[in-house]
Amino acid sequence: MYTQSFNVQDTPGAKAVASVQSKEDPALQAAFDARIDADGRIEPQDWMPEAYRKTLVRQISQHAHSEIVGMLPEGNWISRAPSLKRKAILIAKVQDEGGHGLYLYSAAETLGTSRDQMLEGLHSGRAKYSSIFNYPTLTWADVGVVGWLVDGAAIMNQVPLCRCSYGPYARAMVRVCKEESFHQRQGYEALLVMMTGTAEQKAMVQDAVNRFWWKCLAMFGPPDADSPNSLQGMRWGIKRISNDDLRQKFIDATVPQAKVLGVTLPDPDLKWNEERQHFDYGQIDWDEFWATVNGNGPCNKERLATRVKAYSEGAWVRDAAMAHARKQQERSMKEAA
Amino acid sequence: MSAAVDYLLHLADNALVLGQRNAEWCGHGPILEEDIAQSNVSLDLIGQARLLYQLAATLKGGAVTEDQLAYFRDTHEFRNYTLLELPHHGPLSGYASSSLDYGTTIVRNFLYSALMALLWEALEKSANADLAAIAAKSLKEVRYHLRHSRDWLVRLGDGTDESHARSQASLDHLFPYTQEFWAHSPAEAAAVEAGIGVDLNTLKADWDAIVDAALAEATLQRPTAGGYVSEGKKGIHSEHLGFLLAEMQSLARAHPNGVW
Numbered sequence: 001m002y003t004q005s006f007n008v009q010d011t012p013g014a015k016a017v018a019s020v021q022s023k024e025d026p027a028l029q030a031a032f033d034a035r036i037d038a039d040g041r042i043e044p045q046d047w048m049p050e051a052y053r054k055t056l057v058r059q060i061s062q063h064a065h066s067e068i069v070g071m072l073p074e075g076n077w078i079s080r081a082p083s084l085k086r087k088a089i090l091i092a093k094v095q096d097e098g099g100h101g102l103y104l105y106s107a108a109e110t111l112g113t114s115r116d117q118m119l120e121g122l123h124s125g126r127a128k129y130s131s132i133f134n135y136p137t138l139t140w141a142d143v144g145v146v147g148w149l150v151d152g153a154a155i156m157n158q159v160p161l162c163r164c165s166y167g168p169y170a171r172a173m174v175r176v177c178k179e180e181s182f183h184q185r186q187g188y189e190a191l192l193v194m195m196t197g198t199a200e201q202k203a204m205v206q207d208a209v210n211r212f213w214w215k216c217l218a219m220f221g222p223p224d225a226d227s228p229n230s231l232q233g234m235r236w237g238i239k240r241i242s243n244d245d246l247r248q249k250f251i252d253a254t255v256p257q258a259k260v261l262g263v264t265l266p267d268p269d270l271k272w273n274e275e276r277q278h279f280d281y282g283q284i285d286w287d288e289f290w291a292t293v294n295g296n297g298p299c300n301k302e303r304l305a306t307r308v309k310a311y312s313e314g315a316w317v318r319d320a321a322m323a324h325a326r327k328q329q330e331r332s333m334k335e336a337a
Numbered sequence: 338m339s340a341a342v343d344y345l346l347h348l349a350d351n352a353l354v355l356g357q358r359n360a361e362w363c364g365h366g367p368i369l370e371e372d373i374a375q376s377n378v379s380l381d382l383i384g385q386a387r388l389l390y391q392l393a394a395t396l397k398g399g400a401v402t403e404d405q406l407a408y409f410r411d412t413h414e415f416r417n418y419t420l421l422e423l424p425h426h427g428p429l430s431g432y433a434s435s436s437l438d439y440g441t442t443i444v445r446n447f448l449y450s451a452l453m454a455l456l457w458e459a460l461e462k463s464a465n466a467d468l469a470a471i472a473a474k475s476l477k478e479v480r481y482h483l484r485h486s487r488d489w490l491v492r493l494g495d496g497t498d499e500s501h502a503r504s505q506a507s508l509d510h511l512f513p514y515t516q517e518f519w520a521h522s523p524a525e526a527a528a529v530e531a532g533i534g535v536d537l538n539t540l541k542a543d544w545d546a547i548v549d550a551a552l553a554e555a556t557l558q559r560p561t562a563g564g565y566v567s568e569g570k571k572g573i574h575s576e577h578l579g580f581l582l583a584e585m586q587s588l589a590r591a592h593p594n595g596v597w
């Protein structure tokens with residue numbers, strides 16, 4: 001997973017990109033604009049406005065961080081998976097998310113920022129990641145619900161990114177989206193099986209849906225009226241579909257799946273609107289959403305501290321690999337001399 | 338037949354317990370590539386365990402399943418080497434805790450993979466054709482595990498002063514547990530007798546050669562074996578296996594009629 005499809009500024013200091021007027025070479029700028037307008041791809045060696053580069057680095061690295069932090073809530077259940085088959089599926093899934101992080105860090109590196117720089121941003125708390133991972137996974141059913149709804153929401157967000165104007169990001173997303181839809185189906189299938197089980201299992205599934213439904217709707221970001229940065233993203237071909245449209249698509253796709261599964265989505269206002277040909281839905285709690293984005297959710301501190309711990313306790317291993325490689329090189333140079 | 342089941346359970350428990358241990362790294366690796374690599378190793382091991390439990394379940398007959406064998410046997414019924422149940426850190430009492438140490442992980446994966454690369458190869462000729470097929474599949478996997486852990490053993494041993502000291506300490510801690518590989522057990526003897534299993538002592542010289550060559554390259558000292566010989570394969574374990582199983586089995590046992 002999981003970009004926040006919308007444009008969240010890292011804190012502090014990143015300047016808004018909405019009104020950037022390039023002070024750069026007008027001819028280059030014109031060629032760039034023409035390429036974007038023609039739906040062409042920008043590649044690493046091409047000229048691009050600084051603001052475009054910065055926005056992409058921020059968005060791709062946030063996405064990469066989300067993949068890595070997103071390993072933790074599901075990783076939480078690997079050791080307790082209730083069957084060997086589910087254990088293997090879960091390990092493979094969490095491993096895939098790590099792989100997504102890897103492709104995305106590589107894509108961002110083509111813009112001239114190193115993985116270490118990006119990780120420094122994450123570890124210092126400056127860089128954001130998808131807020132959905134700041135909620136706890138309390139039961140095994142959460143694993144299935146995260147696959148179904150969180151990966152499901154991520155797919156809605158990310159499929160349009162396969163057509164993103166920046167080539168390496170678009171290509172990474174093609175591969176990522178294939179795996180995310182596999183995760184989504186696996187999560188849903190795990191829930192279908194649980195719903196054939198005991199009363200306790202069914203209650204567990206419903207409880208997980210109750211806790212995750214609204215958080216997943218918020219994953220698409222604030223209403224379009226409150227997302228000024230989206231416009232510049234659209235202009236640049238980084239964002240293709242608005243937050244509200246994506247959210248609507250997700251809801252419309254999910255309601256029938258919930259019905260098949262036999263769970264109730266916890267929104268009394270959720271009903272089909274014949275005129276709009278869409279489901280209407282209730283009010284998302286944006287205050288709670290922003291509190292979590294800004295560091296005050298139930299697991300923000302735990303998630304970040306866990307990443308920092310793994311990184312700092314792994315320093316000696318990375319140092320050893322570097323030192324060994326250096327020694328090897330010296331030895332082969334000596335031999336050659 | 339019971340000789341075959343006992344032997345399969347020993348092999349399966351080895352794979353499951355180490356797979357469960359290595360999966361603890363998922364999300365916590367020293368570098369993203371290693372996080373992914375340990376997940377890979379773990380997935381291979383759990384895959385091996387499943388095939389072995391399935392075969393054992395078939396031989397046992399009745400309604401036995403792989404999950405009953407994994408989730409509903411108790412500590413004393415597990416037949417894995419004690420080496421494989423130890424936490425990823427130095428020697429500590431069962432209820433003490435410490436951070437994951439990658440040196441411990443690498444040294445253990447190396448010592449065990451070196452054995453299994455030889456054993457799976459020998460088991461390709463097992464009189465039990467199903468086990469021979471599992472061995473052929475597992476051999477490919479363990480050759481990767483051996484290469485991966487050996488490469489890292491050399492990096493850690495040869496790397497910095499700190500990594501050298503840490504990997505030597507892991508080796509000193511874990512090496513004595515390898516004595517169990519060569520110790521007699523009735524279950525193994527019965528499997529050898531039946532032509533299903535392999536007498537590990539016929540593999541020891543090759544194992545020594547693999548280990549000595551890697552340690553030399555890693556500039557690490559082979560500890561002199563001796564002292565306590567662990568007996569996990571006879572069902573007498575360390576304090577650590579109980580905790581590992583309590584966690585692993587908790588959900589399945591809380592919902593004995595659950596379907597997953």
Ligand SMILES: [Fe+2]
Pocket residue numbers: 001002067096097100176180
């Ligand atoms: Fe992902």
Ligand SMILES: [Fe+2]
Pocket residue numbers: 001002003063067100154158176
């Ligand atoms: Fe993603």
Ligand SMILES: [Fe+2]
Pocket residue numbers: 001097151179180183
């Ligand atoms: Fe995913």
